[in-house]
Amino acid sequence: MHKQREKELMKRAVELGNSGNIKVVSELFSLLNIDSGQVRRLAVSALGKLAGFANSADIVPALQTKMLDSHPQVRQYAVKALSAYGADAETALHDLNDILENHAEKDYNKRDAQMAIEQINEAIKIRNNQSVQLCQKCNKEVTAEEYSKSQKTFQRTFCDKCFDEVYLKRRNFDTNVELNKNIKAKDGTLVQSAGERIITDFLSSNSIAFRYDERVRIIEGYSVRPDFYLPEFDIYIEYWGMDTIDYKIGMLKKQKLYQQEGKKLISLYYYDKDNLVEILKLKLSRYIGL
């Protein structure tokens, strides 16, 4: 596929997902079959965002077929999107179990499938009045839909009213972060500092898959936003830059959390900047062969 066309379709998929408009579903369905893993991944993600608005009877089966996509990241996003449909995704439980049992499947997809199965089962229990979940902000009992939607977005449980409040707060924070991303790495990733660019260039030139600045759930009810996450190795990298340290909430608290959970965290600091590649290589070599 032509690069420019691919970029346009990727942008379109994101727009459609953020529109909150159920009339866009058929356009998203057509994007599910485009010859670009990136476009399919974003279309799948957009269908997840429409959970709660759109008709799940149409969308759940479409997402199920995408769990068989040749591109592992498309499968991953399909799993995540399905969990947003909660009790309505009951028919997908069987396929999610298949992912768990498939030896050829990526570990991160198995982990996400396990999480999706738990969330879908919990939503079914809430719907059948066999379980109760309370909003973590106002303590009100939530519906199965509220549970699934807030778990998908925040990995926490909120009623719709508190969901909207938290969402607005987060969006303002995210907008500021996005505005700060104006340094371009060699692979085109937009990052926030020279140090992050060096790390990005190192990872991409060594063909190490990474996710940059994406929220990751590391423990029940708590998600973090590491600078880099290496899904193949389950390693987190935080760059504590002087220019970014202000907005980072409690560096020590966060480092402790990774430690408590037994996560592999590599911390790099702004004063390492002149030798950043050497230090990163050294710290990475404890976990992977370079």
Ligand SMILES: [Zn+2]
């Ligand atoms: Zn609430």
